Amino acid sequence: MQLVEGDEIELIEAGITVVRGILAAGVHCGLKRKRRDLTLIYSEVPAAVVGTFTTNQVKAAPVVITQARVRGRGVARAIVCNSGNANACNGPRGERDALAMGAAVAQELGLDEEEVLVASTGVIGLPLDMEKVRAGIAQAARELAKSREAAAAAVEGIMTTDTVPKEVAVRFRIQGHDCFLAGMAKGSGMIHPNMATMLAFLATDCAVERESLDRLFRDVVRRTFNQISVDGDTSTNDMALLLANGMAGNRPLTADDPEFPNFARALEYAARELAKAIARDGEGATKLLEVRVEGAASDEAARIIARSIVRSNLVKAAIFGGDANWGRILCAAGYAGVPFRPEGVSIFLGHVQVCDRGSALPFDEAVASEVLRQPEVVVRLVMEEGQGEAVAWGCDLTYDYVKINASYRT
Amino acid sequence: MQLVEGDEIELIEAGITVVRGILAAGVHCGLKRKRRDLTLIYSEVPAAVVGTFTTNQVKAAPVVITQARVRGRGVARAIVCNSGNANACNGPRGERDALAMGAAVAQELGLDEEEVLVASTGVIGLPLDMEKVRAGIAQAARELAKSREAAAAAVEGIMTTDTVPKEVAVRFRIQGHDCFLAGMAKGSGMIHPNMATMLAFLATDCAVERESLDRLFRDVVRRTFNQISVDGDTSTNDMALLLANGMAGNRPLTADDPEFPNFARALEYAARELAKAIARDGEGATKLLEVRVEGAASDEAARIIARSIVRSNLVKAAIFGGDANWGRILCAAGYAGVPFRPEGVSIFLGHVQVCDRGSALPFDEAVASEVLRQPEVVVRLVMEEGQGEAVAWGCDLTYDYVKINASYRT
Numbered sequence: 001m002q003l004v005e006g007d008e009i010e011l012i013e014a015g016i017t018v019v020r021g022i023l024a025a026g027v028h029c030g031l032k033r034k035r036r037d038l039t040l041i042y043s044e045v046p047a048a049v050v051g052t053f054t055t056n057q058v059k060a061a062p063v064v065i066t067q068a069r070v071r072g073r074g075v076a077r078a079i080v081c082n083s084g085n086a087n088a089c090n091g092p093r094g095e096r097d098a099l100a101m102g103a104a105v106a107q108e109l110g111l112d113e114e115e116v117l118v119a120s121t122g123v124i125g126l127p128l129d130m131e132k133v134r135a136g137i138a139q140a141a142r143e144l145a146k147s148r149e150a151a152a153a154a155v156e157g158i159m160t161t162d163t164v165p166k167e168v169a170v171r172f173r174i175q176g177h178d179c180f181l182a183g184m185a186k187g188s189g190m191i192h193p194n195m196a197t198m199l200a201f202l203a204t205d206c207a208v209e210r211e212s213l214d215r216l217f218r219d220v221v222r223r224t225f226n227q228i229s230v231d232g233d234t235s236t237n238d239m240a241l242l243l244a245n246g247m248a249g250n251r252p253l254t255a256d257d258p259e260f261p262n263f264a265r266a267l268e269y270a271a272r273e274l275a276k277a278i279a280r281d282g283e284g285a286t287k288l289l290e291v292r293v294e295g296a297a298s299d300e301a302a303r304i305i306a307r308s309i310v311r312s313n314l315v316k317a318a319i320f321g322g323d324a325n326w327g328r329i330l331c332a333a334g335y336a337g338v339p340f341r342p343e344g345v346s347i348f349l350g351h352v353q354v355c356d357r358g359s360a361l362p363f364d365e366a367v368a369s370e371v372l373r374q375p376e377v378v379v380r381l382v383m384e385e386g387q388g389e390a391v392a393w394g395c396d397l398t399y400d401y402v403k404i405n406a407s408y409r410t
Numbered sequence: 411m412q413l414v415e416g417d418e419i420e421l422i423e424a425g426i427t428v429v430r431g432i433l434a435a436g437v438h439c440g441l442k443r444k445r446r447d448l449t450l451i452y453s454e455v456p457a458a459v460v461g462t463f464t465t466n467q468v469k470a471a472p473v474v475i476t477q478a479r480v481r482g483r484g485v486a487r488a489i490v491c492n493s494g495n496a497n498a499c500n501g502p503r504g505e506r507d508a509l510a511m512g513a514a515v516a517q518e519l520g521l522d523e524e525e526v527l528v529a530s531t532g533v534i535g536l537p538l539d540m541e542k543v544r545a546g547i548a549q550a551a552r553e554l555a556k557s558r559e560a561a562a563a564a565v566e567g568i569m570t571t572d573t574v575p576k577e578v579a580v581r582f583r584i585q586g587h588d589c590f591l592a593g594m595a596k597g598s599g600m601i602h603p604n605m606a607t608m609l610a611f612l613a614t615d616c617a618v619e620r621e622s623l624d625r626l627f628r629d630v631v632r633r634t635f636n637q638i639s640v641d642g643d644t645s646t647n648d649m650a651l652l653l654a655n656g657m658a659g660n661r662p663l664t665a666d667d668p669e670f671p672n673f674a675r676a677l678e679y680a681a682r683e684l685a686k687a688i689a690r691d692g693e694g695a696t697k698l699l700e701v702r703v704e705g706a707a708s709d710e711a712a713r714i715i716a717r718s719i720v721r722s723n724l725v726k727a728a729i730f731g732g733d734a735n736w737g738r739i740l741c742a743a744g745y746a747g748v749p750f751r752p753e754g755v756s757i758f759l760g761h762v763q764v765c766d767r768g769s770a771l772p773f774d775e776a777v778a779s780e781v782l783r784q785p786e787v788v789v790r791l792v793m794e795e796g797q798g799e800a801v802a803w804g805c806d807l808t809y810d811y812v813k814i815n816a817s818y819r820t
Contacts, residue, residue: 056744056745057743057744057746057749057750057752058741058752058768059744059752086737089737089740089752089765089768089769089770090770091753091767091768093769123737124735124741125737125740125765125769125770126770127770231723231724232642232721232722232723233722233723233724233738233741233742233745234741235741236741236744312643313641313642313723313811313815314641314643314815317812317814317815317816318815318816320812320816321815321817322816323817325534326535327498327499327533327535327646328534330499330535330646331466331468331498331534331644331645332643333467333468334466334467334468334469334646335465335466335643335644336467338467339467340467342467342468342469342499343501355499355535357501358468358499358501359499359500359503359535360499360500360535360536397812397815398812399809399812399813401723401727401812402727402730402807402808402809402811402812404727405724405727405728405731405807406727406728406730406731406732406733407731
């Protein structure tokens with residue numbers, strides 16, 4: 001049993017189906033050559049749903065539809081997601097197809113169409129093969145299950161260039177009730193979420209009042225999914241959803257409940273683990289880059305600076321090469337768009353300080369190289385502007401990133 | 411004789427020394443292992459000077475000093491620039507060294523210190539070896555000459571990872587006088603100028619009133635140097651300078667002079683050629699990417715969208731791979747931060763239309779691939795928002811970019 005975030009949250013080896021009332025399935029319907037490409041997540045009872053969505057002006061059809069449903073009724077019973085095709089830039093046909101995906105799920109499961117959320121990920125500008133999608137939905141509906149295997153199949157069904165599945169599950173107690181919160185995510189490329197994220201589907205059986213859940217989720221997304229970057233490209237299909245079906249039996253939590261912070265910690269932990277998993281598995285990545293900014297003028301300033309550093313191609317290439325080129329780190333902080341005094345900035349690579357208040361500090365290159373050779377590299381930027389702090393996550397820029405993206409469609 | 415921009419401007423095979431009264435030198439003083447690393451440009455008479463500078467919060471010492479001199483007196487006699495060392499993040503010592511570089515030039519040439527402009531480019535956070543710099547300045551002062559060779563040596567002296575020298579020279583007529591405008595630039599990496607540029611030094615013998623020159627230069631920089639991107643990283647050392655020493659003998663031009671547009675065209679042509687040369691020679695680049703945006707809400711909106719596309723890692727990798735992945739182009743337009751209707755956007759790769767009003771258009775992949783295999787790839791984005799238009803230049807993202815930047819310092 002692994003306790004995280006103090007001793008109140010337990011990390012468990014499980015998938016999304018560990019949440020009471022949540023069933024899942026992942027099938028192969030033929031949109032991708034071999035791997036699973038269609039995922040269905042189902043709640044036995046209506047669940048409050050909150051979400052964040054891409055800020056890209058170009059929004060895929062399923063994003064538009066799901067965003068309207070989440071902001072409208074705010075209650076969901078199912079999420080359907082295909083991979084291999086983004087259903088973006090397909091004009092009126094894309095919208096019809098996204099609606100039809102939801103309708104097919106509603107029919108298979110006897111739900112109201114408005115209770116079905118739709119997502120897609122994959123190539124842009126290619127119409128969906130709806131015959132395959134409909135067959136996949138029928139099969140997934142038949143295979144819905146509460147098993148570990150069903151959860152794992154569901155995670156596989158949303159993957160594109162991801163090399164590892166990304167899921168997380170925690171247990172915590174609210175009002176004496178055992179509660180679960182679990183989720184999955186896909187990432188890899190076109191990852192630079194902006195008030196949104198790549199695909200992440202989370203569920204909890206903890207009962208939470210929807211308004212409080214909505215505010216908390218936006219807040220958590222801002223500190224987790226919105227703080228990762230693989231390549232600086234904000235996708236047309238980003239979406240993070242959280243279902244709360246209340247099946248744990250607790251009285252619905254509101255933001256002023258003394259136990260709300262415990263739920264908030266569980267959610268933030270789960271979201272952060274998924275966000276880090278996405279950054280670590282960025283296209284071509286060999287390392288997770290964690291950038292911590294302290295002493296900024298505000299948390300928001302710290303977030304912007306941390307993101308600018310994890311986004312920098314030059315920083316990312318230096319991390320790949322194990323080159324302690326801290327000038328690029330300070331440079332990337334400098335063009336983030338936030339005013340600060342460079343003479344107040346100190347930089348640490350792991351435990352090695354390389355820059356003291358804006359100036360070079362003699363350091364042992366061999367020790368610094370050793371730090372940079374680790375699979376997780378922590379860069380700490382300490383400023384003298386105020387109390388603001390934030391963390392961002394990214395990855396190195398490698399030959400394989402170029403290779404993967406020079407021929408993604410072919 | 412090659413006429414450009416209508417029939418009034420003649421492109422000539424020459425360097426900056428073609429400008430009357432301008433002498434130059436480039437020497438090797440030992441900051442780099444073998445190649446020239448110190449450049450001196452000298453005007454026999456005082457020249458009006460205007461410039462734009464990096465907006466990075468972290469400004470190298472020479473940038474701070476030169477910016478103050480350009481905005482202060484606005485008159486210059488010499489530019490000194492070393493490569494191999496950026497003299498950035500070196501604390502008070504960096505400032506002393508930058509001042510000393512200027513002072514050494516003033517002493518060698520009998521000038522006022524305030525008339526000497528200082529620039530540096532290279533590694534960040536490494537103190538300058540002033541003994542070498544002083545010796546280099548003395549040698550350069552001795553070698554100042556008006557020859558084609560001296561101009562070529564001066565261009566070499568400012569190069570870092572540039573693989574080709576970048577210079578331009580034009581002749582035009584003002585009030586019946588032959589005038590020359592010529593310049594040089596260096597680029598390669600950390601190229602994403604923001605209200606500034608990488609190093610570019612231009613000179614003209616045309617007499618131009620300083621206020622008019624200043625406004626024109628900012629305008630031209632906005633459409634040329636600020637519209638290029640190699641890797642999205644805005645350097646700490648960006649600087650573009652233009653000297654106008656009036657030795658052509660014309661009455662000083664002001665913005666309302668009927669012949670001012672002719673001078674403006676010559677300047678814009680020269681700046682654009684240097685900007686494109688920087689983009690084409692981006693680190694590891696195999697192709698020049700030109701993105702034209704038409705029909706945007708405003709020129710500024712068009713500039714922002716064009717820059718977002720040339721900056722996208724995913725677009726750049728697709729161009730490298732010859733992959734006609736237009737979804738990434740539309741996606742990068744969408745996250746530029748400018749509102750527009752995707753249903754009004756059409757995209758052309760060279761002469762091949764691949765997207766019609768936001769939706770896929772069947773096209774011949776072989777023909778599109780052929781377009782993308784050329785050394786210059788033109789992407790055209792036609793919107794239905796208004797009359798705004800702009801061009802931006804970048805390059806492809808290649809294995810060599812990663813290779814160069816994984817071990818720049820070592």
